Amino acid sequence: MTTPLLSRSGAPAVKSGxxxxxxxxxxxxxxxxTAVPAVVVMAVLLWVPVVSTVAHSFTKWDGITSxxxxxxxxxSAFAGGQLLQLFQTNLVFLASIPGIFLxxxxxxxVLWERVPGWRFFRSVYxxxxxxxxxxxxxxxxxxxxxxxxxxxxxxxxxxxxLETDWFGHTGTAWAVLVGAFYxxxxxxxxxxxxxxLSAIPSEVVEAxxxxxxxxxxxxxxxxxxxxxxxxxxxxxxxxIFVLVDLFALVYVTTGGGPGGSTTPIDFLVYQKAFQDGDxxxxxxxxxxxxxxxxxxxxxxxxxxxxxGGD
Amino acid sequence: MGxxxxxxxxVGLLSLLALLAxxxxxxMAIGSVKGTFEFFDSPLALPRNWFNxxxxxxxxxxxxxxxxxxxxxxxxxVALALSLLLALPISYALAKLSFPGRRIxxxxxxxxxxxxxxxxxxxxxxxxxxxxxxxxxxxxIGVWTARSLPGTIxxxxxxxxxxxxxxxxxxxxxxxxxxxxxxxxxxxxxxPGLVTASIFSLTAWWxxxxxxxxxxxxxxxxxxxxxxxxxxxRLATQDFPLTMAGLLVAAAAPILLYLLxxxxxxxxxxxxxxx
Numbered sequence: 397m398t399t400p401l402l403s404r405s406g407a408p409a410v411k412s413g414x415x416x417x418x419x420x421x422x423x424x425x426x427x428x429x430t431a432v433p434a435v436v437v438m439a440v441l442l443w444v445p446v447v448s449t450v451a452h453s454f455t456k457w458d459g460i461t462s463x464x465x466x467x468x469x470x471x472s473a474f475a476g477g478q479l480l481q482l483f484q485t486n487l488v489f490l491a492s493i494p495g496i497f498l499x500x501x502x503x504x505x506v507l508w509e510r511v512p513g514w515r516f517f518r519s520v521y522x523x524x525x526x527x528x529x530x531x532x533x534x535x536x537x538x539x540x541x542x543x544x545x546x547x548x549x550x551x552x553x554x555x556x557x558l559e560t561d562w563f564g565h566t567g568t569a570w571a572v573l574v575g576a577f578y579x580x581x582x583x584x585x586x587x588x589x590x591x592x593l594s595a596i597p598s599e600v601v602e603a604x605x606x607x608x609x610x611x612x613x614x615x616x617x618x619x620x621x622x623x624x625x626x627x628x629x630x631x632x633x634x635x636i637f638v639l640v641d642l643f644a645l646v647y648v649t650t651g652g653g654p655g656g657s658t659t660p661i662d663f664l665v666y667q668k669a670f671q672d673g674d675x676x677x678x679x680x681x682x683x684x685x686x687x688x689x690x691x692x693x694x695x696x697x698x699x700x701x702x703x704g705g706d
Numbered sequence: 707m708g709x710x711x712x713x714x715x716x717v718g719l720l721s722l723l724a725l726l727a728x729x730x731x732x733x734m735a736i737g738s739v740k741g742t743f744e745f746f747d748s749p750l751a752l753p754r755n756w757f758n759x760x761x762x763x764x765x766x767x768x769x770x771x772x773x774x775x776x777x778x779x780x781x782x783x784v785a786l787a788l789s790l791l792l793a794l795p796i797s798y799a800l801a802k803l804s805f806p807g808r809r810i811x812x813x814x815x816x817x818x819x820x821x822x823x824x825x826x827x828x829x830x831x832x833x834x835x836x837x838x839x840x841x842x843x844x845x846x847i848g849v850w851t852a853r854s855l856p857g858t859i860x861x862x863x864x865x866x867x868x869x870x871x872x873x874x875x876x877x878x879x880x881x882x883x884x885x886x887x888x889x890x891x892x893x894x895x896x897x898p899g900l901v902t903a904s905i906f907s908l909t910a911w912w913x914x915x916x917x918x919x920x921x922x923x924x925x926x927x928x929x930x931x932x933x934x935x936x937x938x939x940r941l942a943t944q945d946f947p948l949t950m951a952g953l954l955v956a957a958a959a960p961i962l963l964y965l966l967x968x969x970x971x972x973x974x975x976x977x978x979x980x981x
Contacts (some may be wrong), residue, residue, distance in 0.1 A: 424805035426884060430795035431811065433765055434855055437792060441852035442818055452828075453923045503723065506716055519968070520724045524729060526960040528913030528931050531953045534938035535730050538737070545733060545749045552750070582727065584975070591976040602809035610929075640822035644915035648938040669828050670920060679828060685899050686825040693820025 424544040446686070452672050462676065471682035485570070485646070485660040489638035492574045497631065499578070500585025501623075507586070507614060508593045518590060522583030528642035529580070536576045537563070537649050566657040573600070573658060576645060577638070585630055593619070594625035640689055661685050682695040710880075713862075734957070735808070737950035738762070745947045761951035766895055769933070770926065771955060778929040781843050782911045785850040785903055789858055792851070793903070797862035798892055802874065812863070818856035831920060845921040846929070854907040861906075861974075864898035865894070902974040905967055909960055930956050 453469055455462035473479060480487070503521075507514040524532065539545045546558040562568045570630040596619070604618045620627065642660035646652060652667070654657035659667070661681060669678035737745060739758045765771050799805070800812050826849075834845035871897070877887045893900075918932030928936070934956045941949060964971060 400828060401973040423803050425801040427799035427805035427808070430801045430884075434792040434796040434859065435811070437852055438855055439820060441830055441833070442821060442826055442856075443814075444834070445826035446821055448829040449825050452802050459828075462899075482757075503720065504910075507720065510713055511718055511719070513721065521727050522964070523961065524727055525730075526909065526964040527957050528915070528934075530913070530915045530931050530938065531957050534934065534941065534953055535734055537938065537941060538949065539730060539733065541946075542902055543749070546750045560969060579727070579730070582723070587972060588976060591972075601833055643824075644913075644935065647915060647919070648935050649941060659810065662822070665824050665827070666916070666920070670831075675828055675950055682825045682828070690817075690820050691735055694817075697816055697819065705847060 425554055445656065449621070449679045449682050449686070452676060455676050457675040457679065458673060459675055460662065469677040470684075472677065473680055482664065483661055485658050486642065487689050488570050488644065489574065489577060489660070490635065492577065493631065493634050493638065496578045496581050496585065496634070497508045497627075500582060500630070501589055501620070501627075502585050502615070503582070504589035505619060508590060514590065518583075518586055521586045524580050525583035525587075527580070527639075529576075530648050532580055533645045533648035534577050536572050563650055564654055566654060569625065569654060571646060571660050573649060576649065578706060581634060584633075588626055588630060592623045596622050632692055636689060636692050636696065639692070640685060710945065734950050734953050737947050740947045740950075740955050742945075742947055745766065761948045762955075764948055765951050765955070769937070769952065771930075771952075773926060773956070774928055774933045777843060777927060778912065778931070781847050781929060782908055783910060785847045785854070786907060787850045788847070789854045789907060790900060790904065793855055793858040794896070794898055794900075797859050797866055798888065798953075800859070801862045801866035802869075802871065816855050817857050818901040819860060821856075823853060823940075827920060829914070834921065841922060841925050842846070843922075843927050846917055849917050849921065850907075850911050853917075854910065858903045858907065861903050861977075862899050865896055869895055879963070898970070901912075901970055904976075905963065906974060909963065909972060909978055912959055 447453065452462055454464060454466055456465050456468075473482065478693055507517055511517065521602045540547075548563070550556060550558045560568060562572050600622065601614075601618065604614050609618065638660075640662055641667060643662045646658060646660055646663050650658045652663055662685065665678045665681045665685070672678075736753055736901060737749075738761055739753045739756055741758070741760070777888045778843060796815075800808060800815075830845075830849055830852075834840055834842075834848065839845045839848075869892070873891055874887060877891045882924060884889065913931055914929070915931060915935045918929040922932060922934055934952055937949065
């Protein structure tokens with residue numbers, strides 16, 4: 397998608413100097429006038445709030461009055477190596493991304509290579525992806541409740557030794573949460589990897605087949621390198637998701653428990669702000685999250701730009 | 707022989723994965739027509755009566771379901787109209803008009819795509835409470851619109867850039883002013899982009915939990931997903947079948963939207979991922 401060189405501004409290049417200047421000034425005025433409404437909305441509800449969050453992260457703030465405390469909020473967030481603990485749940489999810497990546501890529505390649513009915517599978521795998529995290533979370537809560545379907549199934553197949561109070565222990569609670577995340581991500585992965593695979597010229601793959609390369613070697617040495625942008629997109633969107641979008645899932649499923657051990661950072665900001673009324677330290681945590689996310693989203697935008705042009 | 711065996715195993719595994727993907731959805735549908743006692747007696751069994759809509763009836767009376775659905779529809783409708791009306795002119799300016807500061811503005815828009823909701827939540831909350839809109843749909847519409855603007859503008863700008871400028875020039879030569887050019891050339895030609903952007907915004911809003919929970923709390927102005935989330939938080943075991951019915955209602959719209967508009971959704975998602 398490239399823009400034709402000449403036609404971007406309305407005026408053909410041969411007009412006389414002053415006329416052209418007048419036309420381009422009119423065009424600029426029109427552009428500003430039509431851009432202003434959207435700019436105002438973004439300024440009032442996005443840009444000023446971001447600045448306000450950053451500014452208030454250096455204060456003690458109750459929503460009405462704020463007193464400057466310098467780096468106090470950050471110091472207490474970093475104190476005693478607490479930071480890792482604060483980000484613990486996000487890190488657990490982050491560590492789970494390679495697993496779902498492998499599941500998605502292997503499923504996609506197998507579907508692409510060997511299954512004539514791959515469209516059907518793609519649609520079925522995608523269904524959970526359209527559901528809200530709230531729906532998925534409550535579903536997980538019911539399925540894994542002590543009297544739920546999972547324990548009942550374990551009992552019926554003679555594995556009653558594995559029946560457990562899934563949300564009573566941090567480890568199993570994480571397992572259920574990550575399972576719900578995997579369940580919702582499979583469809584996205586398969587969808588985009590199949591699209592990426594269909595863009596690979598079939599001669600390339602055939603050549604490597606003649607080479608006699610084994611399936612796994614072909615996957616890692618031939619196919620994956622050709623899918624680099626797609627893989628990058630998948631990893632980045634999911635890294636960003638597990639950093640900033642876990643609130644809904646955790647809020648309904650574990651409520652952050654047991655004992656606050658499955659609380660992701662956005663949930664913690666919510667609790668500090670809207671339950672404890674400590675808006676200053678909530679802002680500081682939000683700023684930490686903002687900085688981390690901006691790094692990852694600028695990487696994502698670099699990838700997106702290849703599509704959007706400019 | 708070996709090839710065939712591999713194929714059987716592969717299709718078997720893929721089918722198992724497909725079963726895992728749909729089973730919880732089936733479980734939800736089946737559970738929603740069970741009685742409480744029946745549900746706990748045998749959570750895995752098929753329902754005794756497939757047409758037992760008792761839970762749905764209870765949902766409508768105890769949970770004010772119609773109101774929640776209506777709220778969501780109104781908020782999403784207004785936010786969608788607002789975000790498209792705001793995004794289209796600025797996208798056209800960014801794509802087809804030249805003006806000083808164009809790159810900076812585009813950079814700001816693109817940069818805003820990465821702002822997490824949590825980083826604007828507190829000031830936005832205080833803003834709407836201060837303006838007298840605390841606990842009302844206005845606040846949700848405002849934040850939803852603002853959140854979706856950067857992504858919508860980015861998408862529309864990319865698509866409008868690809869519009870042949872000759873068509874726009876031709877309309878101008880015919881004496882069409884700005885408004886006429888927009889309504890007779892630009893809008894009709896950007897319908898696919900507008901649909902894709904709308905689907906993204908609508909699913910994001912319909913599925914949103916954080917903004918409705920923070921801005922509307924437990925009031926009667928709540929959205930369906932926000933209502934389901936608050937219900938889920940205090941979920942008592944005897945309510946499981948009732949909850950399954952509620953979940954199915956909340957899930958119906960996105961599932962329908964997906965089944966009807968699969969092609970658009972796929973194209974939109976793939977746009978960022980391939981090339």
